[in-house]
Amino acid sequence: MKESTSKDFQEISASKFKINIIANNQNQNDISKNNNSSVMSNINIESKPLNKRLQNNNIELNTGNNEYNISNTNDNMIPTTSISLLKKAVDKADLLIIEIINSLSLNKNSKIKINPLGMIEGSKRNANDGMTFFGLMDEENTDNNNDNKDIDFMINSNDIINEENSNLLGRHFRIRFDINTMKYYIKDLGCGFGTFKKIIKKTKIKDSYLLNIGNSYIVCTFGVDEYYPEATDIEDGDKTLNIKVFSEIPQTEPHFYNPKQFKKIFVGRDVSCNIIIDDSLLSRIHCTIEYEEENGWVIYDGRIDEDENKNKPSTNGTWLYLIEEIPIEDGLIFKNNKNAFECHLEHPNKIKI
Numbered sequence: 001m002k003e004s005t006s007k008d009f010q011e012i013s014a015s016k017f018k019i020n021i022i023a024n025n026q027n028q029n030d031i032s033k034n035n036n037s038s039v040m041s042n043i044n045i046e047s048k049p050l051n052k053r054l055q056n057n058n059i060e061l062n063t064g065n066n067e068y069n070i071s072n073t074n075d076n077m078i079p080t081t082s083i084s085l086l087k088k089a090v091d092k093a094d095l096l097i098i099e100i101i102n103s104l105s106l107n108k109n110s111k112i113k114i115n116p117l118g119m120i121e122g123s124k125r126n127a128n129d130g131m132t133f134f135g136l137m138d139e140e141n142t143d144n145n146n147d148n149k150d151i152d153f154m155i156n157s158n159d160i161i162n163e164e165n166s167n168l169l170g171r172h173f174r175i176r177f178d179i180n181t182m183k184y185y186i187k188d189l190g191c192g193f194g195t196f197k198k199i200i201k202k203t204k205i206k207d208s209y210l211l212n213i214g215n216s217y218i219v220c221t222f223g224v225d226e227y228y229p230e231a232t233d234i235e236d237g238d239k240t241l242n243i244k245v246f247s248e249i250p251q252t253e254p255h256f257y258n259p260k261q262f263k264k265i266f267v268g269r270d271v272s273c274n275i276i277i278d279d280s281l282l283s284r285i286h287c288t289i290e291y292e293e294e295n296g297w298v299i300y301d302g303r304i305d306e307d308e309n310k311n312k313p314s315t316n317g318t319w320l321y322l323i324e325e326i327p328i329e330d331g332l333i334f335k336n337n338k339n340a341f342e343c344h345l346e347h348p349n350k351i352k353i
Contacts, residue, residue, distance in 0.1 A: 123152040
């Protein structure tokens with residue numbers, strides 16, 4: 001990976017949005033790691049029409065009169081596994097190593113180590129309950145604020161926390177070890193900046209999925225939107241993919257795709273794409289959505305070169321919001337706020353040469 005310089009963190013696009021997270025303003029950055037390059041784009045929240053609210057129970061994106069809600073239960077306090085069982089799993093389960101691959105405020109290339117009990121070193125909770133919470137704290141009141149004890153790892157921010165954005169403080173995402181599957185899981189907790197995983201392989205699209213590409217957001221739903229009656233006579237409407245784009249140039253009309261008419265949908269800035277988005281951070285063909293008889297609608301980053309049977313990934317990646325808890329696989333890349341992370345799983349009995 002190319003050594004990042006200060007240029008990597010400069011604003012590289014004129015595209016700007018207004019992003020409102022929990023009714024408060026906060027900078028949100030797109031961080032990408034692809035091949036030998038890393039790019040971080042700055043989204044200025046002071047202008048433009050996109051409104052995004054991450055709340056305890058839903059995400060709402062709206063432009064004008066169009067609004068989509070995404071259910072997201074904030075289950076910070078889920079039943080925990082007994083410490084004795086977790087201790088027994090330490091010698092058997094993989095060690096989770098999270099490397100900071102890009103950041104404006106955290107030490108790049110530093111690593112966070114997590115075992116079945118939780119974060120191994122530097123935890124602010126030190127609970128050993130199988131869970132590790134990442135979030136934002138009030139550093140000026142660390143000693144007097146009990147809320148600071150609810151977080152294991154501090155996601156630093158260059159932005160000043162004040163009364164207007166103080167409810168950004170709290171748990172942003174969680175990593176949990178499951179004693180039954182002997183795996184680690186990650187989930188966004190609906191507070192702060194949103195946690196997105198990088199789509200590396202083909203991914204099945206579920207209802208109300210939220211995607212981030214470049215400086216734009218896409219919401220995928222199924223069925224015909226009641227606000228657009230002209231589309232209600234589409235055959236097999238329940239299989240119809242409804243795509244709503246939120247970008248610098250608002251696209252007020254949703255896109256409807258029925259599998260009998262469309263088997264493959266290209267998204268990008270090229271004029272040949274089915275969905276054209278004017279976003280300088282997008283590749284010509286940024287991602288591809290395809291209908292498969294067995295799996296339904298799926299999405300993968302970039303495009304498939306049918307002649308070479310190879311995937312050509314986009315430059316800045318396609319990112320999926322972690323509304324659901326997902327298992328952490330080796331090589332998983334995710335981002336939160338101005339930070340990008342890469343996960344590695346290492347077996348405790350692995351012999352190092």
